[in-house]
Amino acid sequence: MKFQEISDKLTRFIHKYNYLAEERSANVLFLLKCIVLKYLADNQQLDFEAHQKAIKKNFTLDYVLAIWQGRPLETPFWGQEQTEPQPIGDEIWAWVSDLIQSSPALAGENPGLIGNLYEASLLLNHKKNHGVFYTPENIARYMAADVLEAFSPGNQQQDFRVLDPACGSGSLLSAIYDAIMVRSGDLTPEQQATQHRQLLETGLLGVDRDPMACLVTRLILTLKGKEYVKPLGIFCGDILTEELVAVQSVDVVIGNPPYVGHKEIQTDYMKQLKNRYGEVYRDKGDLSYCFIYRGWELLKPGGQLIHITSRYFIEALYGKPLRAFIRKAFAIQEIVDFNGLRVIEGVGVDPAIIRLLKTNRIDDAQRIQVKRFFIKNHKPESYSKLIESLVQTDQPSDFYESFELSQIQLNDDSWRLYSPLTRRIIEKIEAKTPFTLDNVVHSFQGIITGNDKAFIFEATDPVRPGFESCWLKPWIKNKDVKAFEVAKPQKQILYTNQISAIDEHPELVAHLEAYREKLKNRRECKNGKLAWYKLQWGRDPDHFERRKIVFPYKATQNRFAIDEAHAYFSADVYGLILKPRLYHQITEEFLVLLLNSKLYNYYFKSYGKKLGDKLYEYYPNTLLRLGIPDIKDETIKVFKDSYDRILELKKSGDNVGLGKILAEIDQWFYVFFELNQIEIAAIETNR
Numbered sequence: 152m153k154f155q156e157i158s159d160k161l162t163r164f165i166h167k168y169n170y171l172a173e174e175r176s177a178n179v180l181f182l183l184k185c186i187v188l189k190y191l192a193d194n195q196q197l198d199f200e201a202h203q204k205a206i207k208k209n210f211t212l213d214y215v216l217a218i219w220q221g222r223p224l225e226t227p228f229w230g231q232e233q234t235e236p237q238p239i240g241d242e243i244w245a246w247v248s249d250l251i252q253s254s255p256a257l258a259g260e261n262p263g264l265i266g267n268l269y270e271a272s273l274l275l276n277h278k279k280n281h282g283v284f285y286t287p288e289n290i291a292r293y294m295a296a297d298v299l300e301a302f303s304p305g306n307q308q309q310d311f312r313v314l315d316p317a318c319g320s321g322s323l324l325s326a327i328y329d330a331i332m333v334r335s336g337d338l339t340p341e342q343q344a345t346q347h348r349q350l351l352e353t354g355l356l357g358v359d360r361d362p363m364a365c366l367v368t369r370l371i372l373t374l375k376g377k378e379y380v381k382p383l384g385i386f387c388g389d390i391l392t393e394e395l396v397a398v399q400s401v402d403v404v405i406g407n408p409p410y411v412g413h414k415e416i417q418t419d420y421m422k423q424l425k426n427r428y429g430e431v432y433r434d435k436g437d438l439s440y441c442f443i444y445r446g447w448e449l450l451k452p453g454g455q456l457i458h459i460t461s462r463y464f465i466e467a468l469y470g471k472p473l474r475a476f477i478r479k480a481f482a483i484q485e486i487v488d489f490n491g492l493r494v495i496e497g498v499g500v501d502p503a504i505i506r507l508l509k510t511n512r513i514d515d516a517q518r519i520q521v522k523r524f525f526i527k528n529h530k531p532e533s534y535s536k537l538i539e540s541l542v543q544t545d546q547p548s549d550f551y552e553s554f555e556l557s558q559i560q561l562n563d564d565s566w567r568l569y570s571p572l573t574r575r576i577i578e579k580i581e582a583k584t585p586f587t588l589d590n591v592v593h594s595f596q597g598i599i600t601g602n603d604k605a606f607i608f609e610a611t612d613p614v615r616p617g618f619e620s621c622w623l624k625p626w627i628k629n630k631d632v633k634a635f636e637v638a639k640p641q642k643q644i645l646y647t648n649q650i651s652a653i654d655e656h657p658e659l660v661a662h663l664e665a666y667r668e669k670l671k672n673r674r675e676c677k678n679g680k681l682a683w684y685k686l687q688w689g690r691d692p693d694h695f696e697r698r699k700i701v702f703p704y705k706a707t708q709n710r711f712a713i714d715e716a717h718a719y720f721s722a723d724v725y726g727l728i729l730k731p732r733l734y735h736q737i738t739e740e741f742l743v744l745l746l747n748s749k750l751y752n753y754y755f756k757s758y759g760k761k762l763g764d765k766l767y768e769y770y771p772n773t774l775l776r777l778g779i780p781d782i783k784d785e786t787i788k789v790f791k792d793s794y795d796r797i798l799e800l801k802k803s804g805d806n807v808g809l810g811k812i813l814a815e816i817d818q819w820f821y822v823f824f825e826l827n828q829i830e831i832a833a834i835e836t837n838r
């Protein structure tokens with residue numbers, strides 16, 4: 152593969168001449184110059200043989216581009232590069248000539264390839280910390296075609312402007328350029344040249360904080376032409392805090408903004424952003440939210456914004472202000488929800504594509520086109536097939552469901568992207584659920600010790616001499632909680648939060664002494680709020696001592712069980728305690744049967760927050776919104792019998808009997824909620 156061969160060659164060069172690597176940008180600039188030279192030579196826009204001696208004496212970008220143009224540049228191509236002659240020594244020149252003359256040729260290649268080569272040279276760590284993951288070519292192509300659907304070349308394009316506010320190495324602008332040129336296929340060569348000039352000088356705008364990325368974007372756009380034209384719209388800077396582009400001046404914003412959580416942003420910068428973008432960016436919001444707001448400011452009325460971004464804003468608690476803003480300021484045109492499929496390899500974030508039209512008149516009938524991928528295992532090799540399938544709109548896809556939704560159906564608490572079938576099922580459930588789970592239970596989180604070694608004991612640990620048993624409590628973790636079943640606790644926690652004077656318990660001090668310094672170092676101890684020997688977040692011990700429902704915080708499916716062992720648990724488990732049963736007959740047994748049912752798995756997953764392609768977050772705020780039916784007392788008794796039977800069958804290992812009774816319960820709920828066969832089939836196959 153050409154790309155790999157060249158990329159390997161560049162990497163080998165960096166390793167060999169590693170004194171160069173101390174200055175990353177000098178290094179990258181050198182390699183970029185080599186690639187530009189090669190690209191021009193391979194595409195016969197520059198006669199390498201004829202000019203090699205002169206280039207060796209003056210290896211600057213301006214000089215190479217001047218040879219292409221046939222005369223010196225009027226203004227430097229790249230302000231950050233020295234413009235005085237830059238000679239190279241024989242050894243390095245030999246490598247340059249070899250790269251240009253004997254590597255696979257770049258004739259006819261899309262100059263966008265230079266962006267890929269640039270990306271391959273970035274260190275992975277740098278990428279993660281700065282949210283620098285560039286959009287793969289196929290996704291960029293899809294987004295460009297999607298947002299330009301109504302665009303046709305001609306007079307309208309005179310002041311047509313497209314902005315990528317975080318352009319990186321230009322993959323999205325490159326795709327926009329290509330899409331516009333394809334649509335201009337019927338123009339004469341002169342008209343196409345005019346179009347090229349217009350796009351580079353006024354039509355395509357890009358901003359990035361990384362100067363080298365801006366250089367790459369400029370180069371890619373420049374090399375797309377048959378003659379040298381300098382791109383004038385690529386600016387290095389911060390789109391969120393600097394006035395680099397006039398407000399209300401662009402027709403299209405296309406972006407893959409950085410997704411950076413609140414923990415990774417410097418405090419001063421975050422403060423500045425929260426002041427400026429407070430309407431959408433609060434608490435633990437994501438930096439990418441600011442980009443949507445900023446995009447809206449920069450768009451002309453009637454302009455469109457398309458972003459590939461993290462899908463978390465669809466459901467995240469802290470995404471609520473953003474969701475409210477989007478619904479108010481935009482007509483939502485399209486949402487592609489990859490549903491946890493990480494189609495940009497190497498990025499630890501679940502992407503979605505969202506296309507919005509800036510308008511201050513949102514029509515009640517505004518329809519949103521949703522494409523939501525089915526939850527299935529796909530190998531990275533097949534991702535390109537999945538992306539390509541997005542353009543085939545005439546037939547139902549095997550990979551995703553496609554449906555329309557009306558914008559007024561979205562509720563800012565969480566956007567539930569329901570297909571008509573799912574919507575019918577959920578409406579049927581919610582028509583027969585006068586309560587929410589929140590009405591019938593309290594929830595509470597598990598314990599954070601602040602130092603597990605000090606407080607948690609394995610069953611195999613030697614018995615602690617003199618430890619009073621009242622300080623040791625059974626301890627469970629996430630993996631111990633299964634549907635209907637909590638594994639017998641194998642560990643114990645030393646629960647010290649009820650001790651007011653630790654010195655009265657020399658045996659405990661003797662044990663904790665070894666951890667004293669570390670324990671004192673916990674934030675709450677340092678600021679005087681917590682005695683050094685206590686658990687960091689010990690919660691209310693009464694909650695653990697009661698009969699309660701427990702469930703894991705992260706799981707692939709609903710796993711609710713009643714804990715009879717008064718277990719204490721870590722923060723990866725939550726507990727539910729029944730509120731006084733004055734207004735309803737709900738019992739723990741009934742709730743566990745309901746919550747573990749196939750129907751309630753489907754129901755919760757229809758709006759629960761996803762993590763990756765299979766895992767869900769069982770955050771109480773979300774979970775407690777589930778509707779709960781009003782059930783008669785005698786029915787509750789029948790459920791109690793079923794529950795007891797399930798425990799017996801589990802104990803005896805009778806899986807056939809167990810499957811049968813669970814299926815009967817599922818059936819009971821289907822009948823209760825009046826679901827038809829099509830709806831039941833959707834739940835059973837989890838589509």
Ligand SMILES: C[S@@+](CC[C@H](N)C(=O)[O-])C[C@H]1O[C@@H](n2cnc3c(N)ncnc32)[C@H](O)[C@@H]1O
Nearest residue numbers: 284285286317318319322359360389390407409
């Ligand atoms: C996820 S990359 C996407 C790049 C490009 N849009 C693409 O799709 O290939 C995000 C880019 O945002 C840039 N960036 C981060 N914060 C920025 C800011 N406040 N203003 C402009 N660019 C920024 C980073 O340098 C990085 O190149």
